[in-house]
Amino acid sequence: MDDFIAALTKVNGCCEQVADIGAAAAYIARHSDGPLLLPPQPSLLRIGLREELVRAGLPVIDNDWRAQAPTADSGITGANFAIAATGSIVLDSTQEAVRLASTLPERHFVLLDPAKILPEATDGIPIVRRIHQETPQTYLAYITGPSRTADIERVLTIGVHGPAELHILLLPGLSDDPMES
Amino acid sequence: MIKPERSRNYQNRIQDALLKPNLQETLGKFADAYVLAREAAFAGQDFEALRDSIAEIKDEVRNNLPKYLEEFTTNAEAAGAKVFLAKTAEDANRYILDLARARGVKKIVKSKSMASEETHLNRALIEAGVDVLETDLGEWIVQLAGERPSHMVLPAIHMVKEEVAELFSKATGRTESAEIPHLVRVAREQLRQAYLDADLGITGANAAIAETGGLALVTNEGNARLTSTLPKIHVALVGIEKLVPTLEDAHNIINVLPKNATGQLITSYISWIRGAVPCGDAAKELHIVLLDNGRSALAESAVCRDALRCIKCGACANVCPVYQIVGGHVFGHVYISAIGIILTAFFHGLDNAAELVKACIGCRACVAVCPSKIDLESIILHLREVLGEEEGIGTGKSLVFKKIMRNRKLFHGMLRAASLLQKPVTRGERSIRHLPLFFSGLTEWRTLPAIADKPLRDLWNTLPQKLEKPRYRVAFFAGCLNDFVYPELGQDLVKVLNHMNVDVSFPLEQNCCGVPALYSGDRETATALAKQNIDAMLQSAPDFVITTCPTCTMSLQRDFLDLLKENPEWTSKAQQLSAITMDISRFIVDELDGSSAFAGVADLSSVTYHDSCHLKRGAGVWQQPRELLERSGHTLAEMAHSDRCCGFGGSYSFTGHPEIARRILADKIRDIETSQADCVAMDCPGCLMQIKGGLEKQEKPIRAAHTIELLAEALRKTKFED
Numbered sequence: 057m058d059d060f061i062a063a064l065t066k067v068n069g070c071c072e073q074v075a076d077i078g079a080a081a082a083y084i085a086r087h088s089d090g091p092l093l094l095p096p097q098p099s100l101l102r103i104g105l106r107e108e109l110v111r112a113g114l115p116v117i118d119n120d121w122r123a124q125a126p127t128a129d130s131g132i133t134g135a136n137f138a139i140a141a142t143g144s145i146v147l148d149s150t151q152e153a154v155r156l157a158s159t160l161p162e163r164h165f166v167l168l169d170p171a172k173i174l175p176e177a178t179d180g181i182p183i184v185r186r187i188h189q190e191t192p193q194t195y196l197a198y199i200t201g202p203s204r205t206a207d208i209e210r211v212l213t214i215g216v217h218g219p220a221e222l223h224i225l226l227l228p229g230l231s232d233d234p235m236e237s
Numbered sequence: 238m239i240k241p242e243r244s245r246n247y248q249n250r251i252q253d254a255l256l257k258p259n260l261q262e263t264l265g266k267f268a269d270a271y272v273l274a275r276e277a278a279f280a281g282q283d284f285e286a287l288r289d290s291i292a293e294i295k296d297e298v299r300n301n302l303p304k305y306l307e308e309f310t311t312n313a314e315a316a317g318a319k320v321f322l323a324k325t326a327e328d329a330n331r332y333i334l335d336l337a338r339a340r341g342v343k344k345i346v347k348s349k350s351m352a353s354e355e356t357h358l359n360r361a362l363i364e365a366g367v368d369v370l371e372t373d374l375g376e377w378i379v380q381l382a383g384e385r386p387s388h389m390v391l392p393a394i395h396m397v398k399e400e401v402a403e404l405f406s407k408a409t410g411r412t413e414s415a416e417i418p419h420l421v422r423v424a425r426e427q428l429r430q431a432y433l434d435a436d437l438g439i440t441g442a443n444a445a446i447a448e449t450g451g452l453a454l455v456t457n458e459g460n461a462r463l464t465s466t467l468p469k470i471h472v473a474l475v476g477i478e479k480l481v482p483t484l485e486d487a488h489n490i491i492n493v494l495p496k497n498a499t500g501q502l503i504t505s506y507i508s509w510i511r512g513a514v515p516c517g518d519a520a521k522e523l524h525i526v527l528l529d530n531g532r533s534a535l536a537e538s539a540v541c542r543d544a545l546r547c548i549k550c551g552a553c554a555n556v557c558p559v560y561q562i563v564g565g566h567v568f569g570h571v572y573i574s575a576i577g578i579i580l581t582a583f584f585h586g587l588d589n590a591a592e593l594v595k596a597c598i599g600c601r602a603c604v605a606v607c608p609s610k611i612d613l614e615s616i617i618l619h620l621r622e623v624l625g626e627e628e629g630i631g632t633g634k635s636l637v638f639k640k641i642m643r644n645r646k647l648f649h650g651m652l653r654a655a656s657l658l659q660k661p662v663t664r665g666e667r668s669i670r671h672l673p674l675f676f677s678g679l680t681e682w683r684t685l686p687a688i689a690d691k692p693l694r695d696l697w698n699t700l701p702q703k704l705e706k707p708r709y710r711v712a713f714f715a716g717c718l719n720d721f722v723y724p725e726l727g728q729d730l731v732k733v734l735n736h737m738n739v740d741v742s743f744p745l746e747q748n749c750c751g752v753p754a755l756y757s758g759d760r761e762t763a764t765a766l767a768k769q770n771i772d773a774m775l776q777s778a779p780d781f782v783i784t785t786c787p788t789c790t791m792s793l794q795r796d797f798l799d800l801l802k803e804n805p806e807w808t809s810k811a812q813q814l815s816a817i818t819m820d821i822s823r824f825i826v827d828e829l830d831g832s833s834a835f836a837g838v839a840d841l842s843s844v845t846y847h848d849s850c851h852l853k854r855g856a857g858v859w860q861q862p863r864e865l866l867e868r869s870g871h872t873l874a875e876m877a878h879s880d881r882c883c884g885f886g887g888s889y890s891f892t893g894h895p896e897i898a899r900r901i902l903a904d905k906i907r908d909i910e911t912s913q914a915d916c917v918a919m920d921c922p923g924c925l926m927q928i929k930g931g932l933e934k935q936e937k938p939i940r941a942a943h944t945i946e947l948l949a950e951a952l953r954k955t956k957f958e959d
Contacts, residue, residue: 067505122517126433142503152515155466159459177492177503181484184509188449188484193316193512193520195465200503203459205421207375207391208398210267213421216374217428218459218506 057170057226063143067201068214069222073170080225081108084165087223090129091115093161095153097134099231100167105132121153131157131219132165134230134237137172137183144200145224146180148237150191158197164219166199169230183234190235240591240628247567247592254563255896259397264561265904267394269878271555274500275606284608287493292610294486295478295546299536305447305480306527312450316512318523322477326356326530326584333358333439333472334365336524340470342367342436346428348454348461349373350441351389351549352474352528354571355584358439370431372460374424381408387565388573389551390498395564428460438464442475443494443548444487445527451511452525453487455494455504462508470522473510477527478545490548497608498550531583540619544579546609553603553613558882558901559596559894568596575603575613582620591628594620598889598898599756600850600882618756625758634888638754638762645748645769649692652721656688663687668933682899683930686722693724697743700731707740708829712779714770714818716789717749718922726785726922729949730821734783736952737831741783746773750792751800753887760800767797771810781828782818785945787852787921788887793818794856820852821945822920826861832868839870839951845914846873847905847928848880849921862920862944869951876912881905885927902931909939916940918947 061071070087074080084092094106094116109116109132117124125131133154135145145166149155158164174180188194203218214220254260298305310320323329329352337345345367347353359380362369371380375392379385381404386392393401402415405423413423432438440461442452452473454461465471481487495501513520536542554560554574565573570581570589575597582590597617604613629635641648663669668684693715711734719726731741751766770793774782784790794815801807825831844866853859859880867873884890884901905928909917917932917939919925929941 067502126429144503150514152466152517155462159462159466177488178485181488185484188451188509188511193514194449194451194509195511195514196509197462198503198507198509200505202505204457204505205374206457206499207373207378207393208396208401208417208420209263210270210391210394211417213418216421216425216458216460217372217432217463 057140057173059140059175060138060143060173063141064201064224065143067143068204069143069201069224071224071226073226077103077105077108077227080105080167080227081112081114083223083225084109084130084132085112085114087221088114088130088163088165091117091124091127093121093125093128093131093153093157094118095121095133095151095157097154098236099134100132103230105167121156125156125160128161130163130165131161132167133157135166135168135172136187136237137174137180137234138168139177139180140173141176142200144177144198146184147197147199148187148191149195149197150193154237155195158199159218162215162219163221163223164199165223165225167225167227167230169232170226170228171232172234186235243588243592250567251563251894251896254567255900260395260564261562261900263394263397264564268555268561271500275497278496278500278502287489288608288610290489291493291548291608292546294481294489295609297482298480299478299542299545302477302480302536305482306477308447309445309450309480312447313512313525314450316450317520318450318512318525320525320527322527322529324529326528329356329474329526329528329530330358330361332526333474334361336470336472337362337365337367337437340436342470344368344370344431344435345437345439346370346372346431346435346464346468347376347439348441348456348464349376349392350439350474351572352441352476353439354385355530356474356528358474370428372428372431372464374421374458377424377428378404381405384566385571387569388554389549391551395566432463432467435468437470437472438468439472439474440464442473442479444481444490445475445479445525446481446484446487448483449511451509453491454508454510455491455506456508457505459506462506465508465510469516469519470524472524472526474526474528477529477532478547493608494548494550497552497606535583541579541583541616543611544576544616546611547576547580548609550608552606552608556602556606558600558602558884559598559897562897562900568593575617576611579613579616579620587624587627590620591624594624595893598882598884598886598901600886601854602850602882605854621756621758622760625760630758634757635759638757638759642749642754643762643765645746648749652688652692656690659687668930682934683902683927684933685930686926688721689724691724692721693727694720694743694745696724696728700728702731702735702740704735704738704740708738709780710740710742711781711783712742712744712774712777714747714750714774714782714784714789714793715743716784716786716922718926719785722926723922723943726943726946729943729945730783730785732949732952733821733825733945737825737829737834739829742777742779744773744776746776748773750789751796752788752792755796756887763796764800767800767811768807771797771807771814774814775810780817781824782814783824784818784820785920785922785943787820787849787856787858788923790818790820791851791855820856820858820920822861822865823856823858826864832864835865835869835948835951837870838955839947840954841870841872842916843874843914844871844916844918844947845876845909845912846879847876847883847909847917847919847924849919849924850882852920853880862918865944865948866918869948871947874912874914876908876914878904878908883924883927885923887923890927902927906931906935906937910937914939916942916947918942918944920944
């Protein structure tokens with residue numbers, strides 16, 4: 057977990073360890089500024105994140121994704137697994153709502169069970185293969201830090217087309233199943 | 238294009254690039270940052286093993302292409318994609334255009350795809366009335382400028398922020414300030430609506446995985462994710478060389494790609510896309526256009542086919558001294574730099590590669606960093622030979638190589654005559670500082686050494702060697718510069734080797750090593766010279782053949798084998814010579830274990846060392862001369878970029894590209910000066926001529942010397958004096 061946090065910090069990602077769902081919702085409340093896209097993620101549904109966010113008074117969008125995504129401030133997803141060496145999270149984004157939530161808004165919040173952190177990229181390949189085998193169509197994303205560019209004078213600039221902020225919330229007990237996000 | 242016009246256009250482009258403000262500074266800064274970032278990215282990893290594995294993956298696919306094409310197509314179509322194999326660029330463009338027409342497409346967004354640059358897809362679509370917008374920041378900038386990318390990974394690296402601000406101001410109709418975060422924000426806002434409005438998105442792919450029928454896409458900005466998500470139709474244009482067998486293979490390539498491209502550990506996004514994923518209420522329409530366009534022909538060429546291993550990282554440009562001077566708009570067609578020369582020849586025709594082939598200075602810096610283990614320089618040399626045969630190599634060169642060099646007595650006789658003829662310009666000095674009239678350009682930025690009064694071959698018998706029981710008998714291959722320009726280096730060599738109890742002979746029948754002919758594309762002359770030299774050097778059955786010029790070393794060690802590989806009788810002789818040939822530093826340190834014999838002989842002075850391209854990246858020698866210099870009592874003050882080319886490159890700096898050579902030399906002189914050493918040592922008479930000439934012309938109080946010269950000088954000053 058320490059390696060994961062260190063690697064993520066190096067690529068300008070934010071990482072926060074949260075004790076429970078309430079703390080997660082409070083973190084999101086502090087760091088977002090507008091409508092939240094919440095695609096149906098099995099792990100997030102199970103713990104009742106939607107209710108928790110609503111209780112905290114946050115505007116949650118959980119339908120009509122295409123129409124609402126362009127004006128959303130943030131997207132919230134789970135993750136299938138993560139890689140410590142590079143600070144990456146791996147997210148099955150085959151559902152369009154997951155892709156919209158993780159590409160269009162300014163901010164992307166990811167809830168991740170630290171039990172899902174694998175040491176090296178190569179450790180994830182068998183899972184990637186299983187996901188391919190179990191879903192006929194696949195859109196799988198490795199996400200490492202926020203969107204970035206160095207196309208002008210080689211100067212690193214954060215936040216071009218994708219999210220300018222990536223927040224990973226480490227929530228123990230969320231889900232240790234890499235086949236779900 | 239006819240040849241004279243083509244050459245003229247090319248020379249004009251070089252001149253324009255040289256005049257472009259900031260270009261060299263921008264590219265130089267990037268090159269420096271790149272080397273450090275790359276080193277950090279690969280820390281703790283075995284780059285050689287990684288590149289062996291990539292070469293193996295790519296060769297496996299090349300050798301079994303039909304099998305992997307079928308596997309990929311079957312799996313991709315099972316997942317709902319449509320796969321089209323395009324034989325030519327026109328086929329690919331027509332397929333995409335027909336699709337766009339059939340679906341009534343008005344607007345297209347694109348993420349970066351070199352394959353689409355290769356097919357000139359944008360032009361085809363725009364001519365048909367479709368709106369095409371590049372969304373990668375760098376690509377959008379060059380699209381707004383009406384240019385093409387000058388680097389495969391960093392399309393707009395040739396521009397400064399002020400130029401970008403001007404382009405963006407035109408696009409938005411406002412005045413955009415030249416601050417980079419602001420400009421990036423402008424791009425985000427301007428392009429956002431385009432993703433939402435587009436009917437079709439075009440991407441490339443970094444790997445097409447046969448096992449899954451899926452594509453892997455590597456990006457930092459997130460534009461490819463939007464391009465492949467928002468529009469209802471997704472077209473991926475993918476070169477067939479991007480096929481890989483398994484997910485592990487794709488991971489191996491993606492692990493190396495960003496590290497070698499920009500020194501980045503991993504890109505922000507890697508997307509694995511397989512089949513017709515959900516899109517709105519329906520399924521996405523995914524078309525995968527696999528592009529051949531010359532790749533099959535390239536696979537057929539035994540000499541060039543390794544170029545298909547390229548993963549398009551652009552590293553060959555990042556380390557190229559020529560690229561750093563002129564940039565990718567000159568040193569490239571669509572694909573740039575070393576790999577660009579080769580791909581251009583096969584994808585866009587030899588004619589478009591003809592001038593670029595000559596632009597390579599042959600320093601092998603690209604070969605050292607290529608993640609796919611492509612011997613770029615050898616392939617470029619081969620293309621030069623093909624062009625030499627097709628177009629001729631120029632009547633002047635042809636006459637010199639065929640009629641003069643092959644006839645050793647005539648060649649050497651002319652060099653002797655030149656020694657007398659040059660008197661009016663040398664005024665008896667060893668350096669030519671000015672040349673009259675139209676030759677004056679050649680001594681504008683460096684002095685040139687005079688041809689010696691007496692070549693080494695005429696002095697040889699006057700060099701006494703009194704060894705009673707020599708440890709070895711070696712033959713010295715001097716090379717033209719050592720023989721006719723720097724004969725004293727030969728005397729130094731005898732001094733040093735005798736000190737090590739090694740007897741040295743000078744086979745008089747030795748001739749030019751053939752590199753000038755070979756590098757100009759005249760393989761026939763190079764082969765004739767190889768035979769002459771093999772016979773000459775093996776005649777007295779020496780224990781070793783020793784050189785002071787690494788270019789000659791590579792010729793005797795490597796090129797002769799290749800030149801004579803069709804001929805079994807000559808092959809075994811060439812192997813024999815190759816096995817016993819080595820440069821002097823390696824001989825002393827590795828064979829004689831002799832650096833201790835020089836311990837403390839030199840007066841303590843500060844020396845910096847210039848690594849000659851062919852010594853370090855050809856013969857693999859760089860520690861040995863440093864060991865000799867340090868053991869003998871010099872302090873080593875390493876310069877920055879010690880292994881960057883000095884810009885000599887043989888005829889490159891005389892007739893080919895003197896203006897580029899001049900600037901590469903200027904960088905080298907700056908690095909030497911900054912090291913604050915009293916002397917710059919090197920192990921190549923060509924580099925010596927270039928660097929000494931530059932230092933003299935600029936009147937720098939820094940000495941340039943061959944390592945062997947410093948060792949001999951130290952010996953003469955000590956008790957070892959004869």
